[in-house]
Amino acid sequence: MIIDMHMHIGDFTFTPGEGRVPLTWENQLARLDEEGIDLAVMLPVYNASPEGAPPGVALLDERMSVRDQVLDAARYPGRIVPFGNLDPRWGSNSPNYDFSPVLEWFVAQGCKGVGEVTAHLPFDDDRVVNMFRQLGSYKLPVTIESAGTEAGSYGLQDEPGAPRLERLLRTAPQTTIIGHGPGFWAEISREVRPVDKWGYPKGKVAEGGALPRLLREYPNLYADISADSGFNALTRDPAFGLAFLHLFQDKLLFGTDTCFADAAGKRPQLGFLKGLRESGQITPEIYSKITGANASALLGIKSA
Ligand SMILES: [Zn+2]
Structure with a gap:
């Protein structure tokens, strides 16, 4: 079973006249x-x-609630989770706020997790830790967008070396965090x-990046390989990327983060993994773990 761990619905057009397909x-x-x-x-x-919010012109952003x-x-059971x-x-910005009413509603609607969390707050902010x-x-894994601290980005903030993410992993050990985004994937390298x-x-x-170390040391950390950030990290140094796929075959989750439904919006992740399997660079077992088995185990989805 192949699972895209990172899919959206909506119009991500930020520039008038871009001519993209929402x-x-x-x-x-x-x-x-x-x-x-x-x-x-x-x-x-x-x-x-x-x-x-993502950077851009909110008036062009026709997303639903x-x-x-x-x-x-819920109209697409068996296809959409x-x-x-x-x-x-x-x-009200309270670090003690009780989110249980909304979390209970999510669970009742069949939600298997939460995300992606894009708030531009430090990973170890009291409000983030509380949530x-x-x-x-509630056993809800959470997908995070990750950035640095400067303006003009969005997502949870950290410094090079990911010390704040590590603090969050340590202070919320029961919470499965699914890392995503440039700030997360930059940490594949020690030099950030x-x-x-x-x-x-x-x-x-x-060698010696924070991301490999955190994936090794924290059972509650996973990584989604979606978007340009995930794909760039796996392919910028092909030999390292391949070793990384082997090493963290139980922690990596295929996803696309497709933003537009046109030819330019196509993401290369699945074709890349298929190519590695076909050329024998990863085993069929590693391929099936990363493309679906890890996700179905994490989310408790039984294969049809
Ligand atoms: Zn996304």
Whole structure:
């Protein structure tokens, strides 16, 4: 079973006249059929506060509410697995806010996790820790967007070396965190400049990066390989990328983070993994773990 761990619905057009094709339920189901993907995990994106929203012109951003996306997902059982989504600042910015009413609603609607969390707050902010601990007590894994500390990015913030992510992993040990985004994937290398936390660093990976260490040391950390950030990290140094796929075959989750339903919006991840399997660089077992078995075990999805 192949599972796309990172799928959205909505219009991600930020520049007038871009001429891109927004994501709809219909064209996303057609994409899954075309690519041979059995299931997709829908991460609701919503018009968050300015610090939590992707950069761009909000007026062109015709996304639905989290509630609408979760309710609509129920029309596609067996194809779409919904996640809920929320912001650590909800509840008047209180670090003691009780999120259980909304988490119970998510669980009742069949949500298998939460994300992606895009709030531009430090990973170890009290409000983030409070929300993540509660996600753990509801056994809801959480997908995170990750960035550096400078303005003009979005997602949970950290410094090079990921000390704040590590603090969150340690203070919320019951919570499964699914890492994603430039700030997360830059840490595949030991050499990370602040600018790399919101970029796509190229070239050889320096051994001893925070990401391999955290994946090794924290059972509650997983990684989704979606988007340019995940793909860049796995391919910037092909030999390192291949060794990384072997080493963390139980922790990596295939995803696309497709943002547009046109030819330019196609993501290379699945074709890349298929190519590695066909050329014998990864075993069929590693391929099936990364493309679906790890996700179905994590989310408690039984294969059909
Ligand atoms: Zn995304």
